[in-house]
Amino acid sequence: MLVAGQKDMQQLDQYTMERIGLPGVVLMENAGAKVVEEIMNSLPLEQAKIVVLAGGGNNGGDGFVIARLLADKGIKTLLCVLVDVEHVKGDAKVHLDVYKNRHLPLFELSKNTLENLKKELNIADIIVDAMLGTGVIGAVREPFSEVISIVNDYGKEKLVMSVDIPSGVSSDTGKVEGVAIIATKTVSFVLPKKGFFLAEGPRHIGEWKVVDISVPLLAIQELGLTLPILITKTLVKSSLPVRPPHGHKGTFGHVLIVGGSRPYVGAPVYAAKSAFFSGAGLVTLAIPENIYPMVATQNPESLLLPLAEQDGHFAEHALEELLSRLSTFTSIAIGPGMGRFDGGERLIKNLFTSLAKQSIVLDADALFFIRNQLDMIKHYNGDVILTPHPGEMATLLNTTVYEIEANRLDVAKDFAVNNQVYLMLKGHRSIIATPTGEVYINPFGNDALGKGGSGDVLTGLITSFLAQGATPIHALISASYVHAEAGEEQAKIFSQYGVTPLDTIDGIRKELIKLS
Ligand SMILES: NC(=O)C1=CN([C@@H]2O[C@H](COP(=O)(O)OP(=O)(O)OC[C@H]3O[C@@H](n4cnc5c(N)ncnc54)[C@H](O)[C@@H]3O)[C@@H](O)[C@H]2O)[C@H](O)CC1
Numbered sequence: 001m002l003v004a005g006q007k008d009m010q011q012l013d014q015y016t017m018e019r020i021g022l023p024g025v026v027l028m029e030n031a032g033a034k035v036v037e038e039i040m041n042s043l044p045l046e047q048a049k050i051v052v053l054a055g056g057g058n059n060g061g062d063g064f065v066i067a068r069l070l071a072d073k074g075i076k077t078l079l080c081v082l083v084d085v086e087h088v089k090g091d092a093k094v095h096l097d098v099y100k101n102r103h104l105p106l107f108e109l110s111k112n113t114l115e116n117l118k119k120e121l122n123i124a125d126i127i128v129d130a131m132l133g134t135g136v137i138g139a140v141r142e143p144f145s146e147v148i149s150i151v152n153d154y155g156k157e158k159l160v161m162s163v164d165i166p167s168g169v170s171s172d173t174g175k176v177e178g179v180a181i182i183a184t185k186t187v188s189f190v191l192p193k194k195g196f197f198l199a200e201g202p203r204h205i206g207e208w209k210v211v212d213i214s215v216p217l218l219a220i221q222e223l224g225l226t227l228p229i230l231i232t233k234t235l236v237k238s239s240l241p242v243r244p245p246h247g248h249k250g251t252f253g254h255v256l257i258v259g260g261s262r263p264y265v266g267a268p269v270y271a272a273k274s275a276f277f278s279g280a281g282l283v284t285l286a287i288p289e290n291i292y293p294m295v296a297t298q299n300p301e302s303l304l305l306p307l308a309e310q311d312g313h314f315a316e317h318a319l320e321e322l323l324s325r326l327s328t329f330t331s332i333a334i335g336p337g338m339g340r341f342d343g344g345e346r347l348i349k350n351l352f353t354s355l356a357k358q359s360i361v362l363d364a365d366a367l368f369f370i371r372n373q374l375d376m377i378k379h380y381n382g383d384v385i386l387t388p389h390p391g392e393m394a395t396l397l398n399t400t401v402y403e404i405e406a407n408r409l410d411v412a413k414d415f416a417v418n419n420q421v422y423l424m425l426k427g428h429r430s431i432i433a434t435p436t437g438e439v440y441i442n443p444f445g446n447d448a449l450g451k452g453g454s455g456d457v458l459t460g461l462i463t464s465f466l467a468q469g470a471t472p473i474h475a476l477i478s479a480s481y482v483h484a485e486a487g488e489e490q491a492k493i494f495s496q497y498g499v500t501p502l503d504t505i506d507g508i509r510k511e512l513i514k515l516s
């Protein structure tokens, strides 16, 4: 499933209406009819009262269609137009006239009071939000902002169904300047919008669904639109590494995890366990020798490689004894719990100059150590995967977290293309970008993973799938999905508060059962 922004939708609309001649009023009728279908499935409607809040643009036009079709089904419906009806133009005006020709109840806020509108909303069971769609610009103005606040004050008392996008949310950025509807459900047309998965978008869309309104999706290729790809379970099932039944541990690869330091003993343990428990044939865990005893007791399933340490971290030359053996590893992850220390840059440089072609995952402070060595990364002849959270991304780009979060899709894509790496920009709705500029969005996951160790589990999972033969993009797609779903599922048992990295590792195995 692809994800669209405002300009993409405008191009698709124009193509449909101008190139193939399907009139906008037909699209609007289709849009309204599909929303009504969703409403009919939402509640026992015999006694239900529905208020349709309509703006002055085409989103409002959808609302006119919805109100008419509901009324024609005998459902108690009130259409409330928040702008002066004289200002309604084009396709929306056609449908407003059709509504009026049916002599159906019409509440015009411009000729009434907000108090009276509030009285109508108080007795409604369902509120349809057809105020603003992809055409919203900037902070929502009066009277929309007041009406939106009234609707949001009802909280979960009423079912709020947003048409195309919750009013006030930017379809491109997910930003909300001022107020925006908090929807119970969003019924969106043609494609999900980028804003659903960015900034405040996820908190406003509620349960979302996309409906077809006869805009031909094949037009996307014909228009040459390159759109982000939404990660779905179907996509993941075809991305997971294949495990031949006759496979042996050599078939499923040998993972090397390099990490750990005196303050961070758990991180490498979580990464190694995650790699092992998600199917890697063998896992070697290279840690500074000072934490070897603690790690050994917690990681009986891994081969342990204590290396030279200095002041509780790896010594600068620590990997020397490892470099001659690098070819025994299928995929390598460096960084979990590594910490920052003098000589870290050189340690990473030595590793890269000694690597053959293995895929390498860089996480945590390994990302700090490469911030001034991106040229080396770019020219490495194997696949490099970076998994920064926004703070680590800000360090890599020498900018602020605010700048990163304000433009997640482009930041991830530009960095991946400019540095020829695979990048997973972590966060609520992770973004994955490839060296060729493809962008994927992971719509899964919740705050249960918001704690130390979750990232280490993800690093181990990615490295494990690489070792089992997945390509970098397939490893990232499947690991980000499985990791997020594991967190969500385990939160149902331990609450969002209580999910630990080991619970997530356990959850990963449960997800892998569901996917196999
Ligand atoms: N192919 C499709 O997806 C179809 C989508 N449809 C619907 O059309 C809207 C987009 O309609 P558009 O007229 O471009 O814009 P909106 O109705 O979203 O809003 C424009 C409307 O709102 C006013 N406005 C803009 N910014 C603000 C603000 N900050 N505060 C207050 N008012 C604002 C502006 O003046 C206009 O009056 C799409 O979302 C779908 O719902 C078609 O119906 C069918 C095909």
Ligand SMILES: [K+]
Pocket: 059, 129, 130, 131, 132, 133, 162, 163, 164, 165, 166, 167
């Ligand atoms: K809307």
